[in-house]
Amino acid sequence: MSIIGKKVTVRVPATSANLGPGFDTLGMALSFYDELEVEAVAGEGAFVEVIGEGAGEVPTDATNLVVQSIIFTFNRFGQEVPGLRLKAHNIIPHGRGMGSSGAAVVSGIVAAKGLLASVVEISDQDLLELATEIEGHPDNVAPALFGGLTIAWTDETGPHYKKLFVHRGVALLELVPNHKMSTALARSLQPESVPHEDAVFNVSRSALLIAALTQSPDLLMAATEDRLHQDYRAAAMPETNSLVELMRENGHAAVVSGAGPSVLVLASDPLQRQAAAKLAAEHYPQWRALMLAVDFKGATVVAHQNNSVGG
CATH class of the missing domain: 3.30.70.890 (GHMP kinase, C-terminal domain)
Known part of the structure; x- marks a missing residue:
C-alpha cells in the first residue's frame, strides 16, 4: 500500500526532566506544544519549513533531527523512505531545559508511526526504544510520548516507563x-x-x-x-x-x-x-x-x- 500523498499532524508536549532529585529518572509532560505536519511525497529528500523557535537556525533538509528520526524509524521497520515535506510549528524554546530535542525526536517517530499505520504496527514500547536510542536517555522522551509524570529506567531488555497521574492541586x-x-x-x-x-x-x-x-x-x-x-x-x-x-x-x-x-x-x-x-x-x-x-x-x-x- 503506497503512503505517497498521506499527511499526518503530530502534537508533542514540552517536558521537564529531573524535577530536582529524580536525576535521569523522573520527567513530566507540560501543556506547551510543538506541532508538526508531515506529508509523504514522490521522490527523495526532505524539505522542512520551520515556524517559530529554531527558524533560521535548525537545518531544513535531511539533516534535521525530526527528519532523521522519521528516517530512523522507517529504516528500523524495513520500509522505504519517501520524499518528505515537513512544516514545524515550534514554541518549545531550544536549549532551555524544556525537552526541545526530545520533542523533535518524538515528533519524528510518531509521525513515522502515523505514516506507516496501514503498513506496520509500531507499539508504545517500540516508540520508547526508538526515541531512547536516538535521544540517549528515556527521562525526557517518556513523558513526551505518553504524558503525565513518568518514572523511566533501563535494564538489560531496554528502556521502560511507568506513567503516574499528578495530584490536581499541583x-x-x-x-x-x-x-x-x-x-x-x-x-x-x-x-x-x-x-x-x-x-x-x-x-x-x-x-x-x-x-x-x-x-x-x-x-x-x-x-x-x-x-x-x-x-x-x-x-x-x-x-x-x-x-x-x-x-x-x-x-x-x-x-x-x-x-x-x-x-x-x-x-x-x-x-x-x-x-x-x-x-x-x-x-x-x-x-x-x-x-x-x-x-x-x-x-x-x-x-x-x-x-x-x-x-
Whole structure:
C-alpha cells in the first residue's frame, strides 16, 4: 500500500526532566506544544519549513533531527523512505531545559508511526526504544510520548516507563530566560561519583517526590531537595541558581528544569503559583513566566489522506 500523498499532524508536549532529585529518572509532560505536519511525497529528500523557535537556525533538509528520526524509524521497520515535506510549528524554546530535542525526536517517530499505520504496527514500547536510542536517555522522551509524570529506567531488555497521574492541586510555573544552556556542558560538570550520604539523600527525596506529586502536594518543598546535580551545575548557571534559591527561600518548591537554565516551580495550589510568578517578575523581569498544567495525553497523531481526516 503506497503512503505517497498521506499527511499526518503530530502534537508533542514540552517536558521537564529531573524535577530536582529524580536525576535521569523522573520527567513530566507540560501543556506547551510543538506541532508538526508531515506529508509523504514522490521522490527523495526532505524539505522542512520551520515556524517559530529554531527558524533560521535548525537545518531544513535531511539533516534535521525530526527528519532523521522519521528516517530512523522507517529504516528500523524495513520500509522505504519517501520524499518528505515537513512544516514545524515550534514554541518549545531550544536549549532551555524544556525537552526541545526530545520533542523533535518524538515528533519524528510518531509521525513515522502515523505514516506507516496501514503498513506496520509500531507499539508504545517500540516508540520508547526508538526515541531512547536516538535521544540517549528515556527521562525526557517518556513523558513526551505518553504524558503525565513518568518514572523511566533501563535494564538489560531496554528502556521502560511507568506513567503516574499528578495530584490536581499541583500548579506549574516555568520561568524561562533569554539565554541557553548546553545539555552536554551541564552533564560535563557532573562528578563521576558522589558521597554515599548524598546518594541516600536523593533516594529518599525521589521517593518522597512521587508521594508529593501524586498524593501530598504539601510535601513538595522537602521533596524537591537535591544533592546530585543542581549544585554541581550552579556555577555555569548563576542566574538560574540565584532564582532557585530566591524561590525556595520564599517557600516555593523550585528546581532546575532539565539541564537548565529554565526554572520549574511546583506549586501546591494556584494561589501559591501566582505568588511565585509575582516574586519572579519583581526580581527577574526579563524571564518569561509560563503558567502551565501537566499534560496527560503525551504525543498525538492525526492522519489525513486525500484531504479527508482520519484518526
